[in-house]
Amino acid sequence: MEVCEMQNTEELLGLLRDRGKRGLPLKRVYRQLYNTNLYLSAYGRVYRNAGALTPGVTDETADGTSLETFDTIITALRQEQYQWQPARRTYILKKNGKKRPLGLPTWSDKLLAEVMRMILNAYFDETFSDHSHGFREGRGCHTALREIYHTWKGCAWIIEGDIADCFGSLNHDLIISALAEHIQDGRFLNLVKKLLDAGYMEDWKLNKTLSGTPQGSILSPILSNILLSKLDRFVEGELIPRYNKGEKRRENREYKSLMHRAYRLRKKGQKEAAQKLKQQAQKLPSQDPQDPDYRRLRYCRYADDVRHLTGG
Numbered sequence: 001m002e003v004c005e006m007q008n009t010e011e012l013l014g015l016l017r018d019r020g021k022r023g024l025p026l027k028r029v030y031r032q033l034y035n036t037n038l039y040l041s042a043y044g045r046v047y048r049n050a051g052a053l054t055p056g057v058t059d060e061t062a063d064g065t066s067l068e069t070f071d072t073i074i075t076a077l078r079q080e081q082y083q084w085q086p087a088r089r090t091y092i093l094k095k096n097g098k099k100r101p102l103g104l105p106t107w108s109d110k111l112l113a114e115v116m117r118m119i120l121n122a123y124f125d126e127t128f129s130d131h132s133h134g135f136r137e138g139r140g141c142h143t144a145l146r147e148i149y150h151t152w153k154g155c156a157w158i159i160e161g162d163i164a165d166c167f168g169s170l171n172h173d174l175i176i177s178a179l180a181e182h183i184q185d186g187r188f189l190n191l192v193k194k195l196l197d198a199g200y201m202e203d204w205k206l207n208k209t210l211s212g213t214p215q216g217s218i219l220s221p222i223l224s225n226i227l228l229s230k231l232d233r234f235v236e237g238e239l240i241p242r243y244n245k246g247e248k249r250r251e252n253r254e255y256k257s258l259m260h261r262a263y264r265l266r267k268k269g270q271k272e273a274a275q276k277l278k279q280q281a282q283k284l285p286s287q288d289p290q291d292p293d294y295r296r297l298r299y300c301r302y303a304d305d306v307r308h309l310t311g312g
Contacts, residue, residue, distance in 0.1 A: 013122040020126035030187040042114035056106035089202035103216035129232035134303030135221035166304035168212035246294035249287035
């Protein structure tokens, strides 16, 4: 993808969205990390976060950020010598009283990760399923619930799935493989691999990360969505077509009979009796919920929470 190094952020992201929508691969995307405009946009996004002034394993924070900060990162990238720092491990309490690990990256790592997130999100969001709602702009719990409310009719069973320790258990090789299906740039893929392998510091001891995406990393949500989109495609492309059966349910005979009797009574002028039969019929489904020749499987995912509906 040939673009000017100092291209406007929105123009560049627009080009990436277009390539994602058209299913075109990303080439030479690593060189977009030299674009200072992307770091200015990233700074505007990350600086507003509550953790902008929280240090990682170094004392570096958002305070004192300048164009020189961006130049230092870009120079290291040009020389392919950028080194992700291990995240500083801390813990936060969950509602159930247990503790969840959280990694605190350095400020430079946050900036670079946000630039990479912007690039990946612009391209990949256009490829994601309409049934995926987690960690996507303009989507969330409310859109997932809206989809279920408006489209999941005739529910017989709802199967709930939850990927335990999702961020912490994702396979590094599978993540890189999923990226490589669309990104034809070894330097960019290697930079992501280095992030995944950067490890974390706890009690001043370096720990390796053999699996999972860094807890607390800006890139973790988009990387997990990229990998889990393969699950979306499998369900939508294989499971649903294999399971679904029939065009529409057959009519409910009892409902049809009551409505027909009500119609005949009304024609005879017995409106009160007809109305009673109609009200009785309206308590029944108009279609046969037990039709053996009709069944449907529906699917919805919010991050690592999956819902399947079966109806038939």
